[in-house]
Amino acid sequence: MYPPRFNYESPKSLAEAISLLTAGGGEAKVLAGGQSLVPMLKLRFASPEMLVDINNIPGLNYVRRDADGSIHIGALCRHEDLEKSEVIAEHQPTIAAAAPLVADPIVRTRGTFVGSVCHADPQGDWSATMIALDGHIVAQGPNGKRNIPARDFVTGPFQNALAFDEIAIEAVIPAPKGDVHGGYLKLERRVGDFATAAVAVAVETSGGKVIRAGIALTGVGGRTINANVAADSLVGSALTIESIARAGELAAAAAEPRSDHRGSASYKRHIVSTFLTRILNNISESTVKAA
Amino acid sequence: MALDEIKIGGMGASRRRVEDNRFIRGKGNYVDDIVLPAMLHMEILRSPMAHARIKSIDVSKAWEIPGVRLVLTGEMLAARNLAWMPTLSYDTQAVMAMDKVRFQGQEVAAVIADDPYIAKDACEAIRVEYEALPVIVNPMQAMAPGAALIRDDKENQTDNKVFDWEVGDRAGTDKAFAEADLISKIELHYPRSHPSPIETCGSIADFDRATGKLTVYMTTQAPHIIRAAVAMVAELPEHMIRIVSPDLGGGFGNKVPVYPGYVISILASILTERPVKWIEDKTGNLISTGFGRDVYLQGELAVRKDGKMLGVRMHTISDHGAFFADAQPSKFKIGLMHSAFACYDIPVAHLTATGTYTNKAPGGVAYRCSFRVTEAMFFQERMVQAAADDLGMDQAEFRRINFVKDDDFPHRTAYGFLTDSGQYGKCLDVGLEAIDYKNFLVQKEEAKKRGRLLGIGISTMTEPLGAGNSREYDILGIKMFDSAELRVHMSGKAILRTGAKSQGQGHETTWAQIVAHELGIPADDIVVEEGDTDTAPFGMGTYASRSTPVAGAAVAMVSRKIRAKARKIAAHLLEVSEEDVEWELGRFYVRSSPDRGVTIQDCAMAAYSNMPDGMEPGLENNAYYDPPNLTWPFACYISTVEVDPETGVWDVLKVVAVDDCGVRINPMIVEGQIMGGLTEAYAMASMQFITYDVEGNCVGSNYMDYLLPTAWETPGFELHEVVTPCPHHPIGAKGIGECATVGGPASFVNAVMDALRGTGVRNIDMPLLADRVYEAIQTGKDISGAPPIKTEE
Numbered sequence A: 001m002y003p004p005r006f007n008y009e010s011p012k013s014l015a016e017a018i019s020l021l022t023a024g025g026g027e028a029k030v031l032a033g034g035q036s037l038v039p040m041l042k043l044r045f046a047s048p049e050m051l052v053d054i055n056n057i058p059g060l061n062y063v064r065r066d067a068d069g070s071i072h073i074g075a076l077c078r079h080e081d082l083e084k085s086e087v088i089a090e091h092q093p094t095i096a097a098a099a100p101l102v103a104d105p106i107v108r109t110r111g112t113f114v115g116s117v118c119h120a121d122p123q124g125d126w127s128a129t130m131i132a133l134d135g136h137i138v139a140q141g142p143n144g145k146r147n148i149p150a151r152d153f154v155t156g157p158f159q160n161a162l163a164f165d166e167i168a169i170e171a172v173i174p175a176p177k178g179d180v181h182g183g184y185l186k187l188e189r190r191v192g193d194f195a196t197a198a199v200a201v202a203v204e205t206s207g208g209k210v211i212r213a214g215i216a217l218t219g220v221g222g223r224t225i226n227a228n229v230a231a232d233s234l235v236g237s238a239l240t241i242e243s244i245a246r247a248g249e250l251a252a253a254a255a256e257p258r259s260d261h262r263g264s265a266s267y268k269r270h271i272v273s274t275f276l277t278r279i280l281n282n283i284s285e286s287t288v289k290a291a
Numbered sequence B: 001m002a003l004d005e006i007k008i009g010g011m012g013a014s015r016r017r018v019e020d021n022r023f024i025r026g027k028g029n030y031v032d033d034i035v036l037p038a039m040l041h042m043e044i045l046r047s048p049m050a051h052a053r054i055k056s057i058d059v060s061k062a063w064e065i066p067g068v069r070l071v072l073t074g075e076m077l078a079a080r081n082l083a084w085m086p087t088l089s090y091d092t093q094a095v096m097a098m099d100k101v102r103f104q105g106q107e108v109a110a111v112i113a114d115d116p117y118i119a120k121d122a123c124e125a126i127r128v129e130y131e132a133l134p135v136i137v138n139p140m141q142a143m144a145p146g147a148a149l150i151r152d153d154k155e156n157q158t159d160n161k162v163f164d165w166e167v168g169d170r171a172g173t174d175k176a177f178a179e180a181d182l183i184s185k186i187e188l189h190y191p192r193s194h195p196s197p198i199e200t201c202g203s204i205a206d207f208d209r210a211t212g213k214l215t216v217y218m219t220t221q222a223p224h225i226i227r228a229a230v231a232m233v234a235e236l237p238e239h240m241i242r243i244v245s246p247d248l249g250g251g252f253g254n255k256v257p258v259y260p261g262y263v264i265s266i267l268a269s270i271l272t273e274r275p276v277k278w279i280e281d282k283t284g285n286l287i288s289t290g291f292g293r294d295v296y297l298q299g300e301l302a303v304r305k306d307g308k309m310l311g312v313r314m315h316t317i318s319d320h321g322a323f324f325a326d327a328q329p330s331k332f333k334i335g336l337m338h339s340a341f342a343c344y345d346i347p348v349a350h351l352t353a354t355g356t357y358t359n360k361a362p363g364g365v366a367y368r369c370s371f372r373v374t375e376a377m378f379f380q381e382r383m384v385q386a387a388a389d390d391l392g393m394d395q396a397e398f399r400r401i402n403f404v405k406d407d408d409f410p411h412r413t414a415y416g417f418l419t420d421s422g423q424y425g426k427c428l429d430v431g432l433e434a435i436d437y438k439n440f441l442v443q444k445e446e447a448k449k450r451g452r453l454l455g456i457g458i459s460t461m462t463e464p465l466g467a468g469n470s471r472e473y474d475i476l477g478i479k480m481f482d483s484a485e486l487r488v489h490m491s492g493k494a495i496l497r498t499g500a501k502s503q504g505q506g507h508e509t510t511w512a513q514i515v516a517h518e519l520g521i522p523a524d525d526i527v528v529e530e531g532d533t534d535t536a537p538f539g540m541g542t543y544a545s546r547s548t549p550v551a552g553a554a555v556a557m558v559s560r561k562i563r564a565k566a567r568k569i570a571a572h573l574l575e576v577s578e579e580d581v582e583w584e585l586g587r588f589y590v591r592s593s594p595d596r597g598v599t600i601q602d603c604a605m606a607a608y609s610n611m612p613d614g615m616e617p618g619l620e621n622n623a624y625y626d627p628p629n630l631t632w633p634f635a636c637y638i639s640t641v642e643v644d645p646e647t648g649v650w651d652v653l654k655v656v657a658v659d660d661c662g663v664r665i666n667p668m669i670v671e672g673q674i675m676g677g678l679t680e681a682y683a684m685a686s687m688q689f690i691t692y693d694v695e696g697n698c699v700g701s702n703y704m705d706y707l708l709p710t711a712w713e714t715p716g717f718e719l720h721e722v723v724t725p726c727p728h729h730p731i732g733a734k735g736i737g738e739c740a741t742v743g744g745p746a747s748f749v750n751a752v753m754d755a756l757r758g759t760g761v762r763n764i765d766m767p768l769l770a771d772r773v774y775e776a777i778q779t780g781k782d783i784s785g786a787p788p789i790k791t792e793e
């Protein structure tokens, strides 16, 4: 690979990394897993003057669940770490379902959850889970930390709400208020393919009723689609055949797909409603079983 | 006592591949591993447009970049009469575009610099002004009245047609159709795919001004053909050209043609008087080099009520891209398309073929296709399924009653080929039993009641492998024989060289096994070398499954020449007359007293130290082998699938392969070839194609869009064998390299179509992507996959 010329820095602390970004004045880029940035360099779609490699900064590689039930994913937590995490397997079904569907096993050993969200690819899987789960990103810059809700984080295709001198240090999934359910289904032509269409669902129930729901769609628009209208339609009652079907229609309507070599727009909409229905049916069955 | 053949790694031994020793240690030696002193690096600037006039090229900014040694454009090549080169199909191809670009990815300029980074930077600094012309991405557009003329460079070319060609008996076929009870029709597009070897194409040209000798290290499956082509293009004498093809990271037919990059690197080395390395990137490989297929297949089968096939008609419209650069036997414009239906006993057949130019990369004969046999057999087996359906006849039974019978050989096919051996019915039986055919049909009906769609697909075929015989097969007039040269050293160890060129087939392993079989020299004592035109005997290279049928036969023949000489030496050593000497594996002995004998190694030593009076010393020889016929392996591939009607996604349940490739030299390697071929067949059936949008942009220019299946989705394969030795091959072997790629796709497509039976859908073009299958189920209509792809909405 023959990328354009760039400088490479490998800071040993967050402070050092942030000052490098500040000095870079917008021409420096954070390098995390490199699974999106390096291909862009190879294709010469990106030509940053400097790469700030955060891989040698200690303390960023974790996934943990706090006492309050919130889940915290550090900036160097790899896709594979989530796929193998017991915490995730036990407590976070949406993330657990998506983890083995992100990219391929090789890419998963390097790519990071936070990097994927930062990359803001409309076909990236993790943004959809973050929106469905109503999570937020913790950004750290020269003036300290701030939280950015996932639904506001992506500002356009491959654009996020970070300032040029900010680093996303952590993704946070808030503590649930009810029983946690969720799922992720993705149609891909082959392992490692980006989604033709994918659906992330996070549902909390209490006493058999939905008390919170989040639905987000991957690959069916110029950005990750927040299908909150479909999600809101589920809140307040139990999941029924009718409510599931209606949510399926609303989610399909929220999608903004284009016809391309992965399929026609109408096919992608159909997949959205089919997958949403499948996930909700599963959840409905498991809540019935549990009750 | 004769040696144990399996122990010495002879015929039938699943000997481990000796080449893997270096490959798994990272010690392979590929073109890109070679570093020569003072070597420069070349990068090619490719056209982003599919059809456009070049108004101007400004290279001044590129020259300004430090480290740039040379910038080449079409005009500079033209000044040296090198802007155009001949192709292997008697056409011409632009080495670099001058007047206009004719496909996206065409070579427009090249930079030669101190390192590849600089070369790439400098390419980006070249400014080219294009004026867009109407773009043609399929044959229908090419042949439409008023279509833009792509090849305005050619005198007398007034349209976009490359050729019209026909073979068979038109009148006889018309008659058969007139008498038929039923005429079954089908129309298909076999999409463009790309062999996409992991190693792309590349070369290092090293012209030595002092000696006048040109050495080119390059990725070629056919070094001697390349030498002949370079001699023609560069006007250098053959003895001043040395082509070296080192280890190849796959070829699959992609590395047979002569590519502009090779030629440009040669010119660059001549001009700079330094070695020049060119390594194509993955996108360059996918968008500009030899692809496979892209043929529209239309045809009909005339049948009698009782299922007897009476005649077949075929028409093909092929898309050759901007230049007719197919590497194929010169007599056959559409390759061996007329090998279709060779396993069925059909009285008459007729084929017409039209070739067209389009604004796409040139090629068409690549990707394990044995000169378009892939398309022929795909059409055949899709047609057979459609006809059986129309007749309401069982798929297996329809095939069986029409097979050429075991005692009907030699058999002249309706299109004129001569098949010589096979047990077609037996292969089918083995396959049906392995897949538990009867049971599956019952299961399928039951599943249907519960809304589940199961399907089973059969593909049976015999294909012509191993071009050629010199009467019919040549490339640019050079007959398609092959060669081997064997030198036995005094210790009895040996070196073997052939005119073939392995790219993964394992020649270093299997050739030694043939020698071991013929001479009893342990395979481990034989080293095999290929690919250097200064040392290897002249041969036509490796493609079209021809290595074992042709070069492999030469290996057996040269070994027999050595044995004949060794026999004389043995008689001398044993002090008996030659007639009294008997041979058993590895040893000559006296007929009347079998324990008096000498080994082949004893004879080798004597050839250098104690030869009979008057005998020429040494123990070496060569053989040029011109096969009397092609070889005709047979295969039966059966797959079962389940289709999800809600999404169109289909899963393979089971795949059974029964291959009869005659005698197997190394069963493990044969099985590897079959599994690799089935993987590619599955890829083409399910996901893999190169298509274009209306502007001629290649969709499939990288591995995100051009899909290679991984271990994850590739189904498992259950392999079975039947052995019918080839009657004319010295060791009874037939080709196997391409069987599964050729016969496999139809088994998957037939299975999905079987699952969709009753929906009114007769055909979905490959690849059977989920969205196409879903749309077919929803609409009950056939789905065409022909470019341009839909991108609106």
Ligand SMILES: Cc1cc2nc3c(=O)[nH]c(=O)nc-3n(C[C@H](O)[C@H](O)[C@H](O)COP(=O)(O)OP(=O)(O)OC[C@H]3O[C@@H](n4cnc5c(N)ncnc54)[C@H](O)[C@@H]3O)c2cc1C
Binding pocket: A029, A030, A031, A032, A033, A034, A035, A036, A037, A038, A039, A075, A101, A102, A103, A104, A107, A110, A111, A112, A113, A114, A115, A116, A117, A118, A119, A121, A123, A124, A125, A126, A162, A166, A167, A168, A169, A192, A193, A194, A195
């Ligand atoms: C073959 C292949 C297949 C793939 N398939 C999929 C798929 O199916 N689904 C999917 O979702 N993804 C897929 N990806 C992308 C993959 O998931 C990437 O890992 C992910 O998108 C980016 O994470 P990264 O850590 O590699 O980020 P990098 O490539 O290092 O960075 C990506 C971008 O984010 C920025 N960035 C990264 N981390 C931070 C941070 N902490 N703070 C601020 N900015 C940051 C970088 O500056 C850069 O702009 C695939 C990638 C490949 C190579």
